[in-house]
Amino acid sequence: MSEFFQQIINGLSLGSIYALIALGYTMVYGILKLINFAHGEVFMLGAYSGYFLASALGVERYSASGQSFPLGLALVVLLGAMALSALLGVTIEALAYRPVRSAPRLTPLITAIGASLFLQNAAVLLFTPNPRPYPPILREVRFTLGGVIVTNIKLAIFVVAIVLMIGLHQFVQRTWTGRAMRAVSMNMDAARLMGIDVNATIRATFAIGSALAAAGGILFGLDQITINPLMGVLTGLKAFVAAVLGGIGNIPGAVVGGLLIGLAEQLTAGYLSPDYRDAITFLILVVILVLKPEGLLGVVRQEKV
Amino acid sequence: MTLLALERVDKVFGGLRALRGVSFEVAPGSIFGLIGPNGAGKTTLFNVITGVYRPDGGHVRFDGGEIGGLSPARVAELGIARTFQNIRLFRAMTVEENVMVAGHKLHRAGLASAVFRTAAHASDENALTTRARELLEVLGLKDHAEDVAGSLPYGSQRRLEIARALMLGPKLLLLDEPAAGMNSSEAFELERQIRFLRDELGVTIVLVEHNMSVVMSVCERIHVVDHGETIAEGTPAEIKVHPRVLAAYLGQEADPGAADEETAP
Numbered sequence: 001m002s003e004f005f006q007q008i009i010n011g012l013s014l015g016s017i018y019a020l021i022a023l024g025y026t027m028v029y030g031i032l033k034l035i036n037f038a039h040g041e042v043f044m045l046g047a048y049s050g051y052f053l054a055s056a057l058g059v060e061r062y063s064a065s066g067q068s069f070p071l072g073l074a075l076v077v078l079l080g081a082m083a084l085s086a087l088l089g090v091t092i093e094a095l096a097y098r099p100v101r102s103a104p105r106l107t108p109l110i111t112a113i114g115a116s117l118f119l120q121n122a123a124v125l126l127f128t129p130n131p132r133p134y135p136p137i138l139r140e141v142r143f144t145l146g147g148v149i150v151t152n153i154k155l156a157i158f159v160v161a162i163v164l165m166i167g168l169h170q171f172v173q174r175t176w177t178g179r180a181m182r183a184v185s186m187n188m189d190a191a192r193l194m195g196i197d198v199n200a201t202i203r204a205t206f207a208i209g210s211a212l213a214a215a216g217g218i219l220f221g222l223d224q225i226t227i228n229p230l231m232g233v234l235t236g237l238k239a240f241v242a243a244v245l246g247g248i249g250n251i252p253g254a255v256v257g258g259l260l261i262g263l264a265e266q267l268t269a270g271y272l273s274p275d276y277r278d279a280i281t282f283l284i285l286v287v288i289l290v291l292k293p294e295g296l297l298g299v300v301r302q303e304k305v
Numbered sequence: 306m307t308l309l310a311l312e313r314v315d316k317v318f319g320g321l322r323a324l325r326g327v328s329f330e331v332a333p334g335s336i337f338g339l340i341g342p343n344g345a346g347k348t349t350l351f352n353v354i355t356g357v358y359r360p361d362g363g364h365v366r367f368d369g370g371e372i373g374g375l376s377p378a379r380v381a382e383l384g385i386a387r388t389f390q391n392i393r394l395f396r397a398m399t400v401e402e403n404v405m406v407a408g409h410k411l412h413r414a415g416l417a418s419a420v421f422r423t424a425a426h427a428s429d430e431n432a433l434t435t436r437a438r439e440l441l442e443v444l445g446l447k448d449h450a451e452d453v454a455g456s457l458p459y460g461s462q463r464r465l466e467i468a469r470a471l472m473l474g475p476k477l478l479l480l481d482e483p484a485a486g487m488n489s490s491e492a493f494e495l496e497r498q499i500r501f502l503r504d505e506l507g508v509t510i511v512l513v514e515h516n517m518s519v520v521m522s523v524c525e526r527i528h529v530v531d532h533g534e535t536i537a538e539g540t541p542a543e544i545k546v547h548p549r550v551l552a553a554y555l556g557q558e559a560d561p562g563a564a565d566e567e568t569a570p
Contacts, residue, residue: 176409176429179398179402179405179406180406182395182397182398183395183398183406186395186396186397186398187393187394187395189357189377189393190389190393190394190395191395191406192377192378193355193357193377193378193381193386193387194381194406194407194469194470194472194473195378195381195382195407195409195473196378196406196409197378198378
């Protein structure tokens with residue numbers, strides 16, 4: 001039984017990382033009907049931003065002298081990387097997507113794949129393809145709860161993800177910009193005629209989605225211990241599946257989808273075979289596309305003429 | 306004294322001349338009707354006025370300035386608001402939120418103040434809510450403020466579009482078939498509301514409508530288009546008996562003898 005709870009804990013912490021990334025996919029899709037394939041690379045570059053920020057703040061000095069990195073500085077690393085990635089997301093939107101926004105939907109999709117490949121290869125060139133050990137922004141502390149091993153890192157992943165998701169929910173429901181985002185996603189033309197600055201709203205969407213992906217990147221680095229320039233490919237794809245599973249365009253759906261994919265992966269790895277942990281995600285994708293293509297929380301859209 | 310003036314406006318879609326030299330003037334504080342058979346170009350005129358389409362010829366002047374070719378957001382900012390023939394609400398939002406979305410002029414405090422919930426943000430949100438409630442009351446939707454917009458009956462959705470458009474604080478309101486899908490008592494209530502908007506809120510109104518009893522009852526002047534061209538303009542009493550209008554609606558050729566007495570374009 002403790003084995004089962006162990007898998008649940010690990011699944012939820014992995015799943016909350018997927019959820020953070022899936023939110024970016026789903027928000028952008030909700031507004032532009034665009035699958036932002038470069039989002040996995042924003043996640044990867046977010047992890048690298050955290051890596052370099054932590055180095056700049058002297059994380060090696062602390063670990064060499066056996067001290068743990070101050071929590072305040074860890075927070076600076078997290079927020080700094082989120083800010084840098086927000087900037088990156090806005091730049092990608094301005095350079096790769098805005099020029100083709102009114103083109104047929106296939107064009108921005110291909111541009112997105114291009115942006116993704118460009119960023120992957122730029123990262124290989126700049127950071128070398130070798131995996132890097134992630135700096136100990138949080139020093140691991142283990143404790144046992146009724147036979148289940150819990151680390152402070154797993155807890156931190158869960159807490160940071162929950163705080164960010166609640167923050168996003170409040171933002172979207174309560175603020176002026178959040179209301180504008182919902183309006184643009186429901187009807188862009190009407191929103192424009194109601195005086196909403198659609199371009200600024202789209203920029204805000206990319207900034208927020210990218211910041212959440214960066215947080216996911218740092219948490220992923222802490223959890224998986226190493227990072228590499230291609231880490232965004234598979235993880236990004238799984239987060240995309242999470243968004244589709246929950247119902248793409250639907251914010252709570254992305255969270256539910258992320259957690260379910262994380263759990264499914266851990267349970268498969270634990271009880272079936274670790275070899276199938278990646279396969280299960282895509283099996284879920286096939287099943288959901290066949291049985292409920294609108295996703296668990298999605299609604300069937302009626303196209304109106 | 307005119308608020309809105311169109312001068313010889315042309316609009317071409319490929320080989321189709323959707324508007325050919327349409328001119329009319331709307332006086333401030335008036336209720337102006339724009340009628341014509343299906344496909345006559347009424348909605349195209351609205352789209353040219355609101356910046357959705359750029360005119361291919363002629364001028365659109367509003368409040369003394371040229372607005373032809375400006376962006377929809379800019380036109381909205383200058384004081385022209387509209388509703389749509391096919392309803393375009395933010396369906397998954399509440400009725401009140403739909404109205405609040407259009408209230409950006411009332412909302413000055415920035416993002417940071419929203420996140421940190423400053424007093425400026427709270428007072429902006431209060432001003433928005435208060436104004437939204439007032440407008441919902443005017444349109445008879447106050448009791449539905451918390452309902453999801455998409456769940457309202459059709460007639461209420463049309464009135465919600467009007468409330469949302471008014472939130473922009475417009476000088477000119479363009480209503481595209483507001484009575485479509487309304488029964489006769491709803492349409493009668495709409496007439497009262499349209500007059501109220503003009504009398505109490507001082508909004509000038511241009512109305513496209515197929516429900517002739519609504520048009521004839523609320524409009525002071527009526528402009529008639531057919532096949533993208535002006536065929537008549539006058540008071541409701543004049544339009545009712547205008548031979549070219551009757552011909553256009555009944556699908557007959559106008560009797561050339563009868564047209565002489567009327568103000569042909």
